[in-house]
Amino acid sequence: MHFLDQAKIFVRSGAGGPGAVSFRREKYIEFGGPDGGNGGKGGDILFEAVPGLNTLIDFRYTQHFRAPRGKGGAGSNRTGAGGEDLVIKVPVGTQILADDEDRTLLADLTEEGQRITFLHGGMGGRGNASYKTSTNRAPRQHQTGIDGEEAWVWLRLKLLADVGLVGLPNAGKSTLLNAVSNAAAKVGDYPFTTLRPQLGVVRHKGREFVLADIPGLIEGAAEGAGIGDRFLGHVERTRLLLHLVDVSADHPGDAWRVVRGELESYGSGLEGKPEIVALTKTDLLDDEQRAEVTEALAAETGAPLFPISAPLGEGMDPLLDTILERLGDAAKEQRGDDEPPVPRWSPL
Numbered sequence: 001m002h003f004l005d006q007a008k009i010f011v012r013s014g015a016g017g018p019g020a021v022s023f024r025r026e027k028y029i030e031f032g033g034p035d036g037g038n039g040g041k042g043g044d045i046l047f048e049a050v051p052g053l054n055t056l057i058d059f060r061y062t063q064h065f066r067a068p069r070g071k072g073g074a075g076s077n078r079t080g081a082g083g084e085d086l087v088i089k090v091p092v093g094t095q096i097l098a099d100d101e102d103r104t105l106l107a108d109l110t111e112e113g114q115r116i117t118f119l120h121g122g123m124g125g126r127g128n129a130s131y132k133t134s135t136n137r138a139p140r141q142h143q144t145g146i147d148g149e150e151a152w153v154w155l156r157l158k159l160l161a162d163v164g165l166v167g168l169p170n171a172g173k174s175t176l177l178n179a180v181s182n183a184a185a186k187v188g189d190y191p192f193t194t195l196r197p198q199l200g201v202v203r204h205k206g207r208e209f210v211l212a213d214i215p216g217l218i219e220g221a222a223e224g225a226g227i228g229d230r231f232l233g234h235v236e237r238t239r240l241l242l243h244l245v246d247v248s249a250d251h252p253g254d255a256w257r258v259v260r261g262e263l264e265s266y267g268s269g270l271e272g273k274p275e276i277v278a279l280t281k282t283d284l285l286d287d288e289q290r291a292e293v294t295e296a297l298a299a300e301t302g303a304p305l306f307p308i309s310a311p312l313g314e315g316m317d318p319l320l321d322t323i324l325e326r327l328g329d330a331a332k333e334q335r336g337d338d339e340p341p342v343p344r345w346s347p348l
Contacts, residue, residue: 003054003055003057003196003197004059004060005056005158005197005230005233005234006056006154006155006157007059007063007154007155008063008099008152008155009059009063009064009065009152009153009155010063010065010150010152011045011065011066011088011118011153012065012066012067012148012150012151013043013045013067013086013121013150014042014043014044014066014068014069014070014083014121014122014148015069015070015122015145015146015147016069016121016145016147016148017039017040017041017042017069017072017073017083017124017125017145018072018073018124018125018145019036019037019038019039019072019124019125019127019128019143020036020037020039020072020073020074020075020078020128020142021034021140021141022035022036022037022074022076022127023035023036023075023138024075033132034128034129034131034132034138034139035075035076035077036073036075036077036127036129036142037074037075037077037078037079037127038079038080038124038125038126038127038130039070039071039073039079039080039124039126039143039144039145040072040073040079040080040081040083040124041070041083041121042068042070042082042083042121042122042123042124042145043067043068043069043070043082043083043084043085043121044067044119045065045067045119045149046085046087046088046115046116046118047090047094047107047109047116047118048087048088048109048113048114048115049091049092049093049094049112049114050089050091050092050112050113051092053089053090053092054091054157054199055091055157056090059155065086065088066086067084067086067148068083068084068086069083069122069145069148070082070121071083072145073124073125073127073142077127077129080124082121082124087115090109090155090157092109092110092111092114092160093109093157093158093159093237094109094155094157094158095107095109095155095156095157095158096118096153096154097153097154097155097156098151098154099151099152099153099154103154106118106153110160110237119148119150119151122147123145124145124146125143125144125145125146126142127142128140128141157234158233158236158237159197159212159234160210160237162209162211162238162240163209163210163211163212163238163239163323163327164212164214165177165211165235165242165244166217166235166242166244166259167243167244167246167255167259168217168218168246168255168258168259169192169216169217170189170193171216171246171255171280172246172280172281173213173214173216174186174187174193174194175187175280176278176280176308177198177200177213178310179310179313179316180202180316180320181202181211182200183199183200183211183213185198185200191216192216194214194216196215196231197212197213197214197215197231197234198212199211199212199213202320204320204321204324205321205324209323209324209327211242212234212235212238214231214232214234214235215231217232218258219258219262221265229262229265229266232263232268235270236268236269236270238273239274239327240273240274240323240326241275241276242275242278242323243256243259243276243278244278244280245277245278245279245280245297246280246281247279247280247284247285247290247294247297247307248284252279252297256277256297256301257300274326275303276303276306276319276322276323276326277297277301277303277305277306278305278306278308278319279293279305279306279307279308280308280310281309282307282308282309282314282315283309283311283312283314290307294307304322306318306322
């Protein structure tokens with residue numbers, strides 16, 4: 001299925017039904033009076049985050065959504081039926097943005113089953129029975145239904161993951177994702193093999209976390225170079241960044257600085273996220289070269305380094321152990337140190 005993380009759609013709630021003009025007509029009743037009922041309310045527009053969706057591709061082919069209007073009122077003081085609400089199902093992690101210059105955030109659906117009423121349907125019009133007064137015994141006026149609301153909005157999908165993979169093209173991100181998770185990302189010996197974000201579930205020592213791989217960054221990505229930085233939004237929600245540096249490249253230190261610079265240019269809190277640095281393709285160097293590069297990068301990054309070779313499975317356990325430990329620390333920071341963790345439900 002083709003991946004799409006942005007879509008522009010038009011939504012309109014239903015208009016209210018018109019009120020009725022009617023008079024009671026029954027045998028032997030001389031003065032029946034007005035009995036026109038009110039119109040029904042128009043349908044609302046709702047958005048719901050549902051599981052099983054990870055793309056907005058459906059909104060490329062269906063871009064207009066209109067809720068039905070309410071039915072008109074009728075005689076015998078009968079109120080018209082309300083229009084059915086229209087529920088638009090979107091992937092978990094979808095944001096709804098206004099169609100303006102600033103792309104104002106209107107809603108953020110981050111939990112499975114979360115539902116919001118985005119546009120309210122118009123109220124039904126009044127029938128002539130509601131206009132009856134002591135001085136106006138036979139009113140013939142009625143009210144048409146109130147129009148619904150409408151808007152053009154942008155949908156933007158930000159995948160939900162625990163750890164985000166970042167690095168230059170061909171740093172080995174997809175290879176690592178395939179080696180530690182259930183993903184089947186395409187791997188090639190040329191830059192930008194990964195053209196769209198990928199998710200994988202990693203299982204290690206009885207625990208699980210979700211790993212997200214995005215297309216590689218190059219210098220100037222914030223200004224649109226290469227694929228640009230549009231896919232960085234998919235790691236905004238992560239708790240931890242796993243930065244891969246190819247040690248077989250000519251200048252590994254420059255590679256680390258380029259990606260860090262793009263994260264800082266992008267902003268949105270990415271530059272301040274906890275980071276783990278992994279050195280990939282270490283099997284291509286001898287022990288002396290590996291030690292020299294590791295020492296230089298340790299001085300450059302100021303962070304612990306994890307030499308790995310994903311195809312050979314070397315160095316994976318220490319890296320995954322540290323990721324689980326750092327994820328636990330990040331979770332404690334989010335809920336507060338004094339707040340105990342919520343226990344998992346168990347039937348035992």
